[in-house]
Amino acid sequence: MPAHPHQTLQLARETLDIEANALLKLKERLDHRFVAAVDMLLGVQGRVVVTGMGKSGHIGRKIAATLASTGTPAMFVHPAEASHGDLGMIKVVDVVLAISNSGESDELVAILPVLKRQGVPLIAMTGGLTSALARHADVVLDCSVDKEACPLNLAPTASTTAQLAMGDALAVALLDARGFKPEDFARSHPGGSLGRRLLTHLSDVMRKGQDVPQVSPDAEFTTLMREMSSKGLGATSITDADGRVLGVFTDGDLRRLIEKGVDLRALKASDVMHANPHTIAQSALAVEAAELMELHRITSILVVDDHGRLCGAINSNDLMRAKVI
Known part of the structure; x- marks a missing residue:
């Protein structure tokens, strides 16, 4: 059955409105905690280890890639794999950036006590401000949204948009603080058009x-x-x-x-x-x-x-x- 053009466009516009409003509210909530997170990431002697499950994990992979390409060494570690040996990849000189809308993802929560015992600094990017993730974190970045863009309010949509935008905000702030220049960006993108130009x-x-x-x-x-x-x-x-x-x-x-x-x-x-x-x-x-x-x-x-x-x-x-x- 073909989609109804008017309803299709209306839903699309409502989706963009919901996500745009979520980002505007995210902007209003930025405070000293964001500055603390940037300072923590700037001071990392090892790497930024980004982790998250499901859709948050997909966002985490992108954030890790963005950080790495803009001068902040980063990698993604899947929390489920971390419980089966990959925790050994995380060192005390690293900083963990954990992403979860609820802050209660089982696979992620399972590794939090270990990270705490190891003394690994933890930044939480979550909408669950009283969650297990938030309680374990040294810095909590509030990525909560009023509702998802999904009509059922189930599929991660506005929440993942907020996470992605917060990750970009961190990367840009770090880029500026490091004095990162176009030539530096080109060195990590030698195969791209900017790399060739610079x-x-x-x-x-x-x-x-x-x-x-x-x-x-x-x-x-x-x-x-x-x-x-x-x-x-x-x-x-x-x-x-x-x-x-x-x-x-x-x-x-x-x-x-x-x-x-x-x-x-x-x-x-x-x-x-x-x-x-x-x-x-x-x-x-x-x-x-x-x-x-x-x-x-x-x-x-x-x-x-x-x-x-x-x-x-x-x-x-x-x-x-x-x-x-």
Whole structure:
């Protein structure tokens, strides 16, 4: 039987309203306990061990992943597995972040006395403020909700949204306190687009050696054209005897000369080059080359060393192949 469009949209909007209201109330309840939890997590010498059962466990896995990717070493331990040997993974130098809406999950409650005897600090994220979990915790973060978004008020919905948001709030506060920067984030995401943008240096992707078009200032125009054509960069550099960049000549320059009707046969490289072209240091990130090319509306750029000597070249196609742009 197909869903009724009006009822479907109404339920969806009510779900979002319930969850949005739960988050607003969560925001209003934030107090010194949140600050204490952040301080505890900042001071951890080992790892943050996140644990939780069922849907809370799924949220816990995500929170652990978010913490780990933003500078706070973290891992998830399933409470049922902890009772069967995985408790050995938790050390006194760790901090446990336990998540349970009721705070009475049997599997979780079973390991609380052991954690307490070991002296492992415990942060509870729960809606059960008088629960066993809350009583054992050093810090309690109130994640209670008035009701679930589920029409039956049974399926964890608003409560898991509140847990997830609280976990994100912790991660962001810790990120800021640690002075975590985009480069740090990229180091933990080397396979992602941000990782490529912030970790790929020009020296990793630029053309080098014989692949870099280069002629002397007194080279004949035909020599310049052969060099530019054979290297496929759409441009060639003009350098002095020491390899310092004097100028550049591009496909666009050629087109403009032809449109003017200039007799090219008698010209030398020094006659047609653009002097003092845009260059970039070989130590720069590839994304910096992309930004420079976009700023100056050019499609290629020469790469130089600290002494201004040509050591490479790169164009927009190279950057696209490297998935930097």
